[in-house]
Amino acid sequence: MSTDRVQVTYQVTASKSRRSTNERETWGKKIDFLLSVIGFAVDLANVWRFPYLCYKNGGGAFLIPYLLMLVIGGIPLFYMELALGQYVRKGAITCWGRVCPLFKGIGLCVVMIAFFTDFFYNVIIAWSLYFLFASFAVNLPWTSCNNTWNMPTCYDEHLSDKVAVVTANLTTAIQTAVDANSTGRTYPAHEFFYWLRNLSCARVLLSPRSWQPSDGGYGIGNLGTVQWKLAMCLALVYIICYFSLWKGISMSGKVVWFTALFPYVVLLILLVRGVTLEGSMKGIHYYIKPNMTELLTSRPWIDAATQVFFSLGPGFGVLLAFASYNKFNNNVYKDAMITSAVNCMTSFLSGFVVFAIIGYLAHKRQEDVKDVISDDPGLVFTVYPEALATLPGSTFWSLCFFLMLMTLGLDSSFGGSEAIITGVSDEFTIIRRNRELFVLGLFVFYYSVGLAEVTQGGIYILNMLERFSVQYSILIAVLFETMCVSWIYGVDRFRENIREMTGILPGIYWKLCWKFLAPIFIMFNIAFGLYQHEPLSMGSYKYPLWANVVGWMLAASSVMWIPIVAIVQIIKTPGTLRERIAFLLTPQLSSVQQGNGAAERPKVPPPRRRSPRFCRSSTSKRSRRMLCNT
Template sequence: MSEQNSPIQADSLPRQDIKTNPSYTANPVLLMTQTDSRDKWSKKMDFLLSVIGFAVDLGNVWRFPYICYQNGGGAFLIPYTLMAIFGGVPLFYMELALGQFHRTGAISIWKRICPIFKGIGFAICIIALYVSFYYNTIIAWALYYFYSSFTGTLPWTSCDNPWNTPNCTNYFGKSNVTWTTFSKSPAEEFYTRKVLEIQKSSGLYDIGGIRWQLILCLFLIFTIVYFSLWKGVKTSGKVVWVTATLPYIVLLILLVRGATLPGAWRGIVFYLRPDWEKLMSTAVWVDAAAQIFFSLGPGFGVLLALASYNHFNNNCYRDAIVTSAVNCLTSFLSGFVIFTVLGYMAEMRDVEVEDVAKDKGPSLLFITYPEAIANMVGSTFFAIIFFLMMVTLGLDSTFGGLEAVITAVMDEYPHILAKQRELFVLSLITICFLGSLTTLTHGGAYVVKLLEEFGAGCSILAVVLLEAIAVSWFYGIQRFCNDVKAMLGFTPGIFWKVCWVAISPAFLAFIIVSSLLDQPPLMLFDYHYPEWSISVGYLIGASSFICIPFYMVYKLVWTPGSLKQVRKS
């Protein structure tokens, strides 16, 4: 795919300006675009673990396994792999290369690529804020479970608790109990009636009061995040050695335990059994493309930010291949962990596996899996390590998402924020905490679902699409490839160029159009979202994307000269 040459020793060459170097496009040499005062990763592994930690998140544990078995089991791996090769990985590589070459965040980088697209950077920051408003609440739920697990008998084991209802049915180990459509497991009632207390809310019209226990959990989460980010990559790079590696240890422990459970084989067969007819459905290919893009995370500005602290000659090509492969394999591994347990539950309930896993959302993590854990030998131990894994998985992604905003804003306004990082990070964390308060109410789960559906849905895909177009068509694919050659000593091959120019943007356009044309009714538990809330959701999605055309209009109106001059100025 590439032509190998000896890499240029970048850090020893004098600083130059890209626009004043007339031989740049024909004979690329190192062009220092950043002063040596910029922070750098202490070790290469700090960077790799940070990228892996961002890409491997809670969605790998619940979304991929469910989508896989919903869309043809083992057959789904075919569209998933193709979408990764031709769509996700090329854009992942592109963002790492952009961040490493220009050494700046998601806003100011557009001054050097195509200034008229600078609104993309502002849109990325707004999307990151929306994600922080709900994603950290899910981590707070996991922390609540983690705290509740330190007991001899897990609180979601029986129906004898104050929050249980007459519909609570504990069927494990009991042959005389019948499971009906009205039955609720102890784990489900613990999640809905104890953790969320959703029974005290009638929906988005009345979300109720704030759960103080969840506020304390969220405060602790943001405290950890603050002290991990306040000094920059020097501190966050050390924290990820724990948060990015611990989940793999826990996954392996849970996989071994799950494989020894009665009926585990039923879950594995269901997970991998190919349904070739599913491949004829457009929805399967849309799901595969959406899963790979949201899993790898191009467009969130995180890869730009993390790569901007690399040394100029770091091999970002190899990093992109390695971290993408780790992410995809982690998703596949987590499927085995989840479905061994689902097979066990199907065996215990005497039902089919498809009747156990009916929800791809957080309830798979907070109802289905905890229910199985509660009935294992050593349940307390497995509950503690499982929810500890969930907390660390979530923290990694939060580190990356907020670092993207921090880097973008500080690079855009260095004269104001250069020496005020600690204060700026504290202000950002405070904004995220206050923005999360509605998700901590009795009806907070409804708000989480709304933000999850619209806060970073089609808007982030549209951002990635415009980013790919701006780099490949406006900045120029040859110029971008020259940048890569200046860093790595070799030019990307024809495969990467074709993907960047045509295939990856086409995949993204396909997902966006298909998603907009097929909008299933939004519901959570038994609650159907009213029409006005769907309109609010669309406004949330549009509020970030609208920055892009607004900035284009501003640039065209206030910058003198022709369109070509405006585009380059």
């Protein structure tokens, strides 16, 4: 009897152990998930790119194409990924392997895209961190022209008269030209930012927009040496990321309470302060004044589609990963609507903040608004620091602003890294059991390779990664996602899955969007992206041919996993070619453990039943067992 009791106890204990191993971690609170998704979706581009696009594309009129693209493409894709991740409850690789085994490569593709994105994105966070440390000074380093890095054209509007700092080897003629023509000015904040990136500057009389490397200077083929101040900032960024992610969502879900909410506090403070500045209303007028004639051209529609897609962020595997930790019955529809609305409103709010500051700076410089704004990330590292430096208590404003930029970046970095960690650990249990070591190894590798981006010519690598590793590959990946869900897995089956979770069947609008409008939306982005594609350049610097080839190879290195994995799956699956494809197009989701469980792979995946005649004609016994349920 005692032996039987021991056996029963052992069986129960073993059963509990297996159940605890299979149980999936869930978010501690619903708000942890919402803040994580909002933090990922709201990034630096919301602060600089959306306001610029509004200004460039008809001001307030730009909201018409933006909202239309949001409704027919952005939100449906965002909702689709969240719902799919919550239903399958696995990371990207395993998720797509179960939804459609033939296209399991989609999961590898999106994980690779997130992998490449983290390489350059964390360097931008390191810039923010460097500016943050530099702000701990009574006199901010970008407020004067008396530094060793300043150019002869440096103009300091803080002084009572124009000042051009001229080095000893410059001629009097150059000085006269600088004073006579203010369009040749450069400003201390611009010069500090370019010095930080260690670009060798052109000879003289260069405006911030045309500031280029000198002949024989650094480039993609001549990176120079590592800038150790930036390298240390990059190391600190990865240390922060590691201790935020090493324990999983239980840790990162708490960190985002600060990193996701703090930017809104700063934005609201800057908005209140900005609208009180002289000239701010002129800037806001440029931002919201509608020009409906702009909508008659194609540019606003293309820019709106691109901004919506890259702002919400489908295709990185992040939404799948975050949603996979939700409880099965979570109302994912409400989450998608809330986070999409917050993302949209944040972009619009940022526009008021940005243009209030730009209007003020234009007034200080006695220039037009269009001469101050720029369409690159340098806007937040040059225009903002310069404007904030003129305010009373400039050190405080600078600290707040760059801490905001850092937190905006960290949230998005957390998401990209979690997509990789969840995607790989769900596919390989050994990695899931050793998460801390895997995350450590991942970030050490990131840092080791990423040092190339903090060299004297590292900006050129960063620009190439940003241009090629994401722009086209993510569009292709999401196109395959929508086609798989809508046309292979079945849009009606997907709607039923959502009803299982939420009790509400998505209506005909969602069906039309997922099946027709969203794929058209993505193909529209791909077509115009390729149509407008130009060889890689950075200002007047033209990348060599080999760099463009390497860039396209980077883009292909993630997309290629879709056909490669499909071919491998076909080779591995038994049966005739027709039987193999039929089996691999069959979803492998036989049971869903609601609550803390996950969609489990069936021991014998049952595809569609075949006719007796078809089954008799199958030559392989194993194929008959798999395909005909015999």
